[in-house]
Amino acid sequence: MAKPLRVGMIGYGFMGRAHSNAYSQVNHFFDLGHQVVRKACCARNEAKIKSFAETWGYESYETDWRRLIERDDIDLIDIGSPNNTHLEIATAAAEAGKMVLCEKPLAMNVQEGEKMVAAIERAGVPNMVWYNYRRVPAISLARQIVEEGRIGRAFHYRATYLQDWTIAEDVPQGGPALWRLDVNVAGSGVTGDLLAHSIDTAEWLNGPICRVSAHTETFVKQRTHVETGKVQPVGIDDACMFLAVFANGSLGTFESTRYARGRKNYNTFELNGERGSVFFDLEDPHILQFFRYADPGTEKKVEDHLTGWQRIHVTNSEHPYMDHWWVPGCTIGYEHTFINALADFIQGLDQGKPVQPDFRCALHTQRVCDAVLESAKSGQWVEIPAPVETT
Numbered sequence: 045m046a047k048p049l050r051v052g053m054i055g056y057g058f059m060g061r062a063h064s065n066a067y068s069q070v071n072h073f074f075d076l077g078h079q080v081v082r083k084a085c086c087a088r089n090e091a092k093i094k095s096f097a098e099t100w101g102y103e104s105y106e107t108d109w110r111r112l113i114e115r116d117d118i119d120l121i122d123i124g125s126p127n128n129t130h131l132e133i134a135t136a137a138a139e140a141g142k143m144v145l146c147e148k149p150l151a152m153n154v155q156e157g158e159k160m161v162a163a164i165e166r167a168g169v170p171n172m173v174w175y176n177y178r179r180v181p182a183i184s185l186a187r188q189i190v191e192e193g194r195i196g197r198a199f200h201y202r203a204t205y206l207q208d209w210t211i212a213e214d215v216p217q218g219g220p221a222l223w224r225l226d227v228n229v230a231g232s233g234v235t236g237d238l239l240a241h242s243i244d245t246a247e248w249l250n251g252p253i254c255r256v257s258a259h260t261e262t263f264v265k266q267r268t269h270v271e272t273g274k275v276q277p278v279g280i281d282d283a284c285m286f287l288a289v290f291a292n293g294s295l296g297t298f299e300s301t302r303y304a305r306g307r308k309n310y311n312t313f314e315l316n317g318e319r320g321s322v323f324f325d326l327e328d329p330h331i332l333q334f335f336r337y338a339d340p341g342t343e344k345k346v347e348d349h350l351t352g353w354q355r356i357h358v359t360n361s362e363h364p365y366m367d368h369w370w371v372p373g374c375t376i377g378y379e380h381t382f383i384n385a386l387a388d389f390i391q392g393l394d395q396g397k398p399v400q401p402d403f404r405c406a407l408h409t410q411r412v413c414d415a416v417l418e419s420a421k422s423g424q425w426v427e428i429p430a431p432v433e434t435t
């Protein structure tokens with residue numbers, strides 16, 4: 045019989061819904077040793093969290109996260125609240141012996157992230173950060189292709205993450221819906237919100253980044269704050285571009301903005317190597333483009349008349365995660381990446397093995413984000429320490 049995994053969910057926004065959907069669905073599609081129980085959810089607004097609990101099937105709710113952590117009937121705390129809450133909640137949950145899942149980015153900055161990692165590792169509790177794009181089957185297939193040697197020596201990595209939802213100057217900052225525009229709540233703008241995803245994916249596929257040179261821009265300098273009603277300076281970055289050098293010697297370019305008119309969630313990457321290349325676009329998530337130049341086993345070049353980019357429709361049961369879903373040709377969506385991530389975490393519990401990315405792994409992503417912002421301020425290249433290996 046499956047062991048219950050009693051979840052306490054903090055937050056009811058975009059990520060609260062995405063995570064709650066995963067909790068409701070994961071045992072329907074994955075054969076796991078734990079059965080998820082949606083025990084309680086938590087937020088300050090009682091009317092909204094009560095409605096959220098009823099909608100998503102939570103047995104109860106709290107309006108103070110401290111009471112949620114104190115409860116004996118909660119095994120796992122999931123932090124889906126804004127970035128400035130992560131440190132205090134994660135530390136308290138770890139000290140209470142709870143498993144901890146946390147939305148990205150890990151923290152407001154490296155200093156907070158280090159405290160979170162210390163608390164988690166001191167308590168020895170299972171943990172994971174929701175960098176869910178690793179669980180897009182096509183991105184996982186790209187990782188498999190890299191591990192099979194089909195890319196070979198890497199030369200270039202380029203990533204873009206483009207949106208357009210903050211262009212209007214009358215968009216305010218702050219409050220429950222627009223806290224990502226408030227530097228005191230978010231910590232940074234597109235660097236922590238969007239590029240953190242790009243950095244995590246890049247390092248998962250191509251190894252650690254060791255040097256960066258960056259430039260950021262805030263196009264709208266002042267916005268009305270939802271909570272004060274006053275026009276206040278905008279402290280977050282609206283756009284960021286940076287150059288990167290990877291530890292394997294390859295070169296990277298990264299660009300992110302919320303000012304790319306017409307781009308809604310244009311998250312792409314391309315990796316070019318000696319034997320081949322891969323390209324992915326999140327707005328076409330079931331496709332991985334692959335260019336094969338040479339066979340990794342024989343180093344023999346593919347015949348000229350057979351070369352060219354191929355579009356792999358990542359829906360076969362042989363593809364990552366897809367044996368848990370539908371028949372070949374039927375696609376899955378954004379919400380399924382969270383279900384896949386949660387399944388991996390629970391399988392780790394079943395097997396007694398940590399699952400990546402954990403807090404320590406996410407701390408290195410935070411180091412890269414902080415280095416990008418530091419470089420943008422100084423105008424200089426910034427070195428990034430090598431990550432500590434996670435066991």
